[in-house]
Amino acid sequence: MANVTIKDIAEKSGVSTATVSRVLNRSGYASAEIKDKVFSVAKELNYRPNGIARSLKMHKxxxxxxxxxxxxxxxxxxxxxxxxxxxxxxxxxxxxxxxxxxxxxxxxxxxxxxxxxxxxxxxxxxxxxxxxxxxxxxxxxxxxxxxxxxxxxxxxxxxxxxDNVEAAYQLTKYLIEQGHRHIGVINGSLKVSTGMERYMGYKKAIMEYGMEENADLVFNGNFIQEDGEEAVAKFFERDTKPTAILSFNNTMTYGAVLQLSRMGLTVPDDIVVASYGETEIAQLLKPPGIISVKQSxxxxxxxxxxxxxxxxxxxxxxxxxxxxxxxxxxxxxxxxxxx
Structure with missing residues (x-):
């Protein structure tokens, strides 16, 4: 029987719907005999409680x-x-x-x-x-x-x-201290706090080291894999090629590494990749692999x-x-x- 209700159980059990409700909800008194009868019929009819109705009644x-x-x-x-x-x-x-x-x-x-x-x-x-x-x-x-x-x-x-600003600052600072001056930056959406704050951390680091931002090496994306792929393709169309890629989330990093591989470039031998967040593709790369910010x-x-x-x-x-x-x-x- 489809859509079995407590009324169906009551009719077959020979008791009132109020009694069935008390038994099934385990509230109020009912004799052991009545309880056994109601549960037996409910099982026979394959009764399933209406969760929506119950939540409306219980406000929970x-x-x-x-x-x-x-x-x-x-x-x-x-x-x-x-x-x-x-x-x-x-x-x-x-x-x-x-x-x-x-x-x-x-x-x-x-x-x-x-x-x-x-x-x-x-x-x-x-x-x-x-x-x-x-x-x-x-x-x-x-x-x-x-x-x-x-x-x-x-x-x-x-x-x-x-603390997106500090973590992105430290990641950028590390690249700069390793001698990188042409860094391709893959931003997430600047309309959300994570995207803007990570970009601010990058800007803080390059300003501290007296570097000018190269607009040709900055790509504003939306935290998706395709952003990483498109960014890398565009960076290598420029006259000034990046020596490092700085990606501000793991999904974009994945896309960036895929695109680098398609172009015949290896990480880290041909180009360094730094990622805000770990990505599983790093396990396929030989050491030292991808530099990353470890999240929790x-x-x-x-x-x-x-x-x-x-x-x-x-x-x-x-x-x-x-x-x-x-x-x-x-x-x-x-x-x-x-x-």
Missing amino acids: TNTIGIIIPDISNPYFMKISKGIEDVIQNEDYVLIFVSGDESPIKEEKTLKVLLENRVEGIVLATSSEDDENITKIQQAGVPVVLIDRKLENQLVDLDFVVE PYEMGVRVGEILLERLANKEKEATHEIFTPKLDIYENNVKEVK
């Missing part, structure tokens, strides 16, 4: 929505795993949605999550517009920002981010989960701002100076 869904820019990026998957490992201990489950670096899609998915009555939202935003997020927070649904934060927001939101996505996810549970327990508490500082992943054999 035990679901958390998480919107990340790229669901295929291992960095965001590790963050999500950290969140899940914390919240599942309190019987919450995650609903994953990919924003695809699109503010329009992000707005639509936020609406869908709210329509499904999620109790909290974790968001790595692709938008500069904080109006919708502010309205959600003010409506009583906690929002925790991960990886990216909003500028000039109307309400103070919880967030867990990285799982630990960041764990902290987000803890903050979210604290917020759900006390919506009036002050906002928590957690900043992780990525470390430069340099080994002794990572040194390859420009000659």
